[in-house]
Amino acid sequence: MARYAFISDIHSNVQALESVLTEIGRAGVDGIICLGDVVGYGARPVECIELVREHCDLTIIGNHDEFMIENDMDPLLNDTARESLMWTMDKLGEAHLDYIRSLSGMVYLSRDLMCVHDNPVPSMTGYIRNPRAASNAFLGVDRSICMVGHTHVPQLFHTATSSTDAAAIPLDVQSHYLEDGYTISLNPEFRYIINPGAVGQPRDADPRASWGILDLTLGHFQVNRAEYDVAGSRQDVLDAGLPGVLADRLVLGT
Ligand code: ZN
Secondary structure, eight states: OOEEEEEOOOTTOHHHHHHHHHHHHHHOOSEEEEOSOOSSSSSOHHHHHHHHHHHOSEEBOOHHHHHHHOSSOOTTSOHHHHHHHHHHHHHOOHHHHHHHHTOBSSEEOSSSEEEOSSOSSTTOOOOOOSHHHHHHHGGGOOSSEEEOOSSOSEEEEEEOSOGGGTTSOOSOOEEEEOOTTOEEEOOTTSEEEEEEOOSSSOOSSOOSEEEEEEETTTTEEEEEEEOOOHHHHHHHHHHTTOOHHHHHHHHHTO
């Protein structure tokens, strides 16, 4: 497989997921990879799990997904996230939990490509939002490309420091925000950490669903934004009795 669609951070937003899957169908890819957080925050967890199970060739487990199958809640979670996760747990059946249990942690997909939800250094779970955080994260990147989710922002980091120097923190890390439709060529001499942004809860002030295509044959990555029924998704959150802030942030893209 050479041309992969990447989706991440769906967060129980079925309207956004359906829109992205339609666009991926039009784009034509060899496989679809989900980088985790299928559930949490949104109101339609069951449909999202079932669509991901049906369409994705590989799904990585996210921290919100993990909470469904672990008994202890992360003390760092804020009250809103905690409330939505408790609500979600109540909606899932044993088959959904079994599916979540079957998901992978970090996966090496090929000689060039690895995938993880939050951070390629197992002891780090922090957000990779800036070159400083990415420098530390590159210590765990022993492939040319490491695909991540978790921040909900489409962004790319690169370093010219080769993977054989992985014991040294690279000091040359640069970051690029990935605009809708922009294709970035990947330098075979560099290492990359690439985030396709969030399907179901974008946080870069653009409410459209975000996803990406990695073409390993052509050596490029492109982010695409998909319009979806934001109002419908917002209303589902309100109708479910979930915190209003989770509904309104979909409209703002924050
Ligand atoms: Zn997330």
